[in-house]
Amino acid sequence: MTGSRIDPETPTRPIRLADVKSWHETVDVLVVGYGAAGVCAAIEAAQTGATTLVLERASGGGGTTAMAGGVLYLGGGTRVQKACGVDDSPEAMLRYLTASTPDPDPEKFRLYVEGSVAHFDWLVEQGVPFKDALHTERTTQPANDDGLFWSGNEKSWPYKEIAKPAPRGHKVQAPGDAGALLFAKLHEAALKSGARIQYDTRVMKLVLDERGAVVGVVARQDGEDRAFRARRGVILCAGGFAMNDTLRQRHLSRLVGRAIPIGNPYDDGTGLRLGLSARGAAIHLDEYHITVPYYPPGSLTYGILVNGQGQRFIAEDAYHGRIGETASRQPGGTVFLIVDDPIFGRPEIDGFEVVAVEESIAGLEKTLALPPTSLERTVELFNRNAAAGTDPILHKQPAWLRPLTEPPFAAFDLSFGKATYMAFSLGGLWTKSTGEVLTEDGEVVEGLFAAGRNCCGISRSAEGYVSGTSIGDATFFGRLAGRTAAARRPEGRNA
Numbered sequence: 001m002t003g004s005r006i007d008p009e010t011p012t013r014p015i016r017l018a019d020v021k022s023w024h025e026t027v028d029v030l031v032v033g034y035g036a037a038g039v040c041a042a043i044e045a046a047q048t049g050a051t052t053l054v055l056e057r058a059s060g061g062g063g064t065t066a067m068a069g070g071v072l073y074l075g076g077g078t079r080v081q082k083a084c085g086v087d088d089s090p091e092a093m094l095r096y097l098t099a100s101t102p103d104p105d106p107e108k109f110r111l112y113v114e115g116s117v118a119h120f121d122w123l124v125e126q127g128v129p130f131k132d133a134l135h136t137e138r139t140t141q142p143a144n145d146d147g148l149f150w151s152g153n154e155k156s157w158p159y160k161e162i163a164k165p166a167p168r169g170h171k172v173q174a175p176g177d178a179g180a181l182l183f184a185k186l187h188e189a190a191l192k193s194g195a196r197i198q199y200d201t202r203v204m205k206l207v208l209d210e211r212g213a214v215v216g217v218v219a220r221q222d223g224e225d226r227a228f229r230a231r232r233g234v235i236l237c238a239g240g241f242a243m244n245d246t247l248r249q250r251h252l253s254r255l256v257g258r259a260i261p262i263g264n265p266y267d268d269g270t271g272l273r274l275g276l277s278a279r280g281a282a283i284h285l286d287e288y289h290i291t292v293p294y295y296p297p298g299s300l301t302y303g304i305l306v307n308g309q310g311q312r313f314i315a316e317d318a319y320h321g322r323i324g325e326t327a328s329r330q331p332g333g334t335v336f337l338i339v340d341d342p343i344f345g346r347p348e349i350d351g352f353e354v355v356a357v358e359e360s361i362a363g364l365e366k367t368l369a370l371p372p373t374s375l376e377r378t379v380e381l382f383n384r385n386a387a388a389g390t391d392p393i394l395h396k397q398p399a400w401l402r403p404l405t406e407p408p409f410a411a412f413d414l415s416f417g418k419a420t421y422m423a424f425s426l427g428g429l430w431t432k433s434t435g436e437v438l439t440e441d442g443e444v445v446e447g448l449f450a451a452g453r454n455c456c457g458i459s460r461s462a463e464g465y466v467s468g469t470s471i472g473d474a475t476f477f478g479r480l481a482g483r484t485a486a487a488r489r490p491e492g493r494n495a
């Protein structure tokens, strides 16, 4: 799979203010990129009365957000959770999220959790619909319009023991993928707020004053390079870098050739490079979300995942992202899903081949060329414990335990590099919770903000990624960045 590369013809080296001959436009707040983060930043900035202009490279808005499932990770007692009888608290949500990464940003996590219910209400005020219905089946996201589901590892070990589990995946009310509806509603709200949007406008460079503060951008529009001045701030919301071959090779090399990069074609890291060009620092560039979406059907969760030694390595009731990350790190990437007859079902997504069907586990072991007796021993131990309702080593929850005893037995190939693995980037600019971009020394880059996958947000670990944290934090912190930028004292020259 190939994407764009860093083009030597388009360096992001900034322009000095003194070299700007004329400004094409001057506004208070400039937003670069019009996806989840950009639209929310624009709404909040414009609502303060600040003149707000969004520059978007594509011919329409939405970016990766409009391709997405439309799931937002929210909790602590939202309207949908309450209507569905779910007992959740900000404390439980914070404990869960904090456990999901080795590097939780305490301020961002606290604000996100404390503001989660209000953020949900704000989305509803903007016209984003959510249905008060809990989806109980195990799935990557509800195929129908149910508004709430288990979108992470909350119910699986070890998280279950760390924080009281609650479903927090809030899906916008639409069957199938709902990201387009989410964006459409937010776009309507942005237009009402007075924000202006200019499409087919590719931001190429930042403009810096003599102190290094960001005071504008240069963008290619109508075949010309035009300078746009931002009196109060530039907010980078240009998405991640999953589609850039050079950056992927540099930062996510273990995925290259093995996981399909997903996102819109302009997830090419330009936003990241713009931030770096103004002395912004980047964090967690080697982190990503990886998925191996072999379920639904949920019945496959009763199966066991084994590596090339015929050994289990994870509780199979974990979230598909955690399974994807752990599976991809098995020796040689070799992974098989072993099932018996009653639980067999075809994965809804292509790319999970049945590579063996046999009347016995010993036969399966032979066909898969696993070490002699390895799979037999694994299944024998699993079955014995499952019959007793326990999984003492990997802690699969009792609800998903049943012995694999009924032939024929089958093996799906889930090997990394063979089966369908998909990934996008999680790392990005280092920001304060206000969106202000920080330098390597932890100083604020004056006039520069970032939100969404242009920066590193709540979701920052492949092992702990949860569906909904990406759009959840892009919308939440996009809003905060919009408000903060709009409130900033105009500081550029001649302001």
Ligand SMILES: Cc1cc2nc3c(=O)[nH]c(=O)nc-3n(C[C@H](O)[C@H](O)[C@H](O)COP(=O)(O)OP(=O)(O)OC[C@H]3O[C@@H](n4cnc5c(N)ncnc54)[C@H](O)[C@@H]3O)c2cc1C
Pocket: 032, 033, 034, 035, 036, 037, 038, 055, 056, 057, 058, 061, 062, 063, 064, 065, 066, 067, 068, 069, 070, 071, 072, 073, 201, 202, 203, 204, 237, 238, 239, 240, 262, 263, 264, 266, 267, 268, 270, 271, 424, 451, 452, 453, 454, 467, 468, 469, 470, 471, 472, 474
């Ligand atoms: C198939 C799929 C499903 C997903 N489902 C979910 C989900 O349900 N929940 C969830 O939380 N996450 C999901 N994700 C991840 C999530 O969609 C993204 O991480 C999130 O939408 C990013 O939002 P953003 O605002 O940062 O970027 P985007 O929505 O991608 O917006 C960035 C915008 O910037 C523009 N841009 C880029 N460069 C420039 C430039 N130089 N000048 C001007 N404009 C520029 C782009 O054209 C784009 O419109 C999914 C991802 C994929 C690929």
